[in-house]
Amino acid sequence: MNSKNKYLISIVGPTAIGKTSLSIKLAQHFNTEILSADSRQFYKEMQIGTAAPTVEELLEAKHHFIHHKSIEDPYNVGTFEKEAIATLDTLFKAHDIVIMVGGSGLYVDAVSKGLDYFPEVDxxxxxxxxxxxxxxxxxxxxxxxxxxxxxxxxxxxxxxxxxxxxxxxxxxxxxxxxxxxLNKDKNKRNFKTITIGLTAERDIIYNRINKRVDIMLTEGQLEEAQSLVDKQHLNALNTVGYKELFNYFKGEWTLGFAMEEMKKNSRRFAKRQLTWFKRNKETYWFDYLADINSIIETIEKQKSL
Known part of the structure; x- marks a missing residue:
């Protein structure tokens, strides 16, 4: 495979900013497929609370690493890196461009840069x-x-x-x-990564997050969390959108308070995401309302360099 002609377009940004929508548009434009690097969307039992792509969205472009695991399956970033690179090797045989989308910074970096490797210790x-x-x-x-x-x-x-x-x-x-x-002996990649970041003013990001939490409730997030109460000890469920509702089911919080905590914790999560992604100085940042043609133009420009 000639790495000079293979590109991974990585879409990053805070939660609820519109990464899924952009990734589908780009996949359709470049006639390619999407690899998810969102560690919460791997699990088939967690669909509503992770804002995973809808059935309709999944039909608009082929996705990989969405709902392919159970919350009871042991899974970590090291395993994901190996599986994702193997998937990309296959996809790049048919496509010059593949789209990656996700808000889990460590998982995004694992694919694009490789993980730091540490010695085994007692x-x-x-x-x-x-x-x-x-x-x-x-x-x-x-x-x-x-x-x-x-x-x-x-x-x-x-x-x-x-x-x-x-x-x-x-x-x-x-x-x-x-x-x-740290940053030693990472695996070399046989593709080039072009990173596109979506962002907005803080108030807009926070308002979008608040609305998303409200929408999740109307779509059945309460019922989804209720069905997972017996599994709440699992690591996959120790996450925003589930742990707050578990406290409500225990009678420790009111539903209103649990919802406010979901919003607050989601906002904090978004802040950490931006801090992580801003470290990559090679990211091309766009406003969440940016015209897709300007994003495609930037990608094409980078490919021609």
Whole structure:
């Protein structure tokens, strides 16, 4: 496969901005298929609450990685990367362009750039660190990381215990700083990625999110979440749009409060998405109302370079 002629058009942006609609229009224009990199839309039991493409939208362009897993299937970004690259290898035999769409930054980067790879370390190290977290608190672990790897301490989500423990176990188990393994030896891609970002003024993004939550309720989100109550311990369901309703079903929250929390948590999620995607300085950003012809023109221009 000649990588010079193969392009992955990656559509990114915050939740509810219109990525699905744009991806379908581009897939139709370029007569190609769509790969989803939205980690919540993988699960067939979670359709309404993840704003997955509708039956009608799925018929407008062929999609991959939509509702192909059960919430009970173990699945992670590493497995997704392998499966997505294998799918792209097949698709690029028939198409010069493939569209990728999704709001899960880590999953998007896994396909376009590859994942960071870390050495295997003794599992007992994590067990010991988890015990230390319970007995002495997060601050003790933070200070330990500051001593072993000041760069990681300064850049990771230091308030997230899992991130701190992950960095520490690599430092201790390998004898090298966690940060020394970042952005090294990633798999080379045999295609070029052109990233298109959709955005809007913050108030517009937040209003679109609020409306989407209201629409989800009318489309049956309450009933969908109710049907999954017995599975709420699964990791896939520890996500916005479900965990809030589980609190309502437990009688801890009113429905009105649960809905407001869904909106608030979705807005926070959108903010984190934008922070992640803005790190890629090669993204071509467009207003969510931009004319599709201007986006196609940008893609064609980049292909000709």
């Amino acid at each position: 599992k007992s190290i994590r067990a010991r660190l988890n015990l230390e977290l319970v007995e002495n608190g997060l601050e003790t672990l933070q200070l330990q990381l500051k001593t072993l790897d000041i760069e990681a301490y300064s850049t990771i989500a230091i308030e997230n215990p899992q991130r701190v423990i992950r960095a520490l176990e690599i430092c201790i188990g390998s004898g090298k700083p966690y940060s020394s393994f």
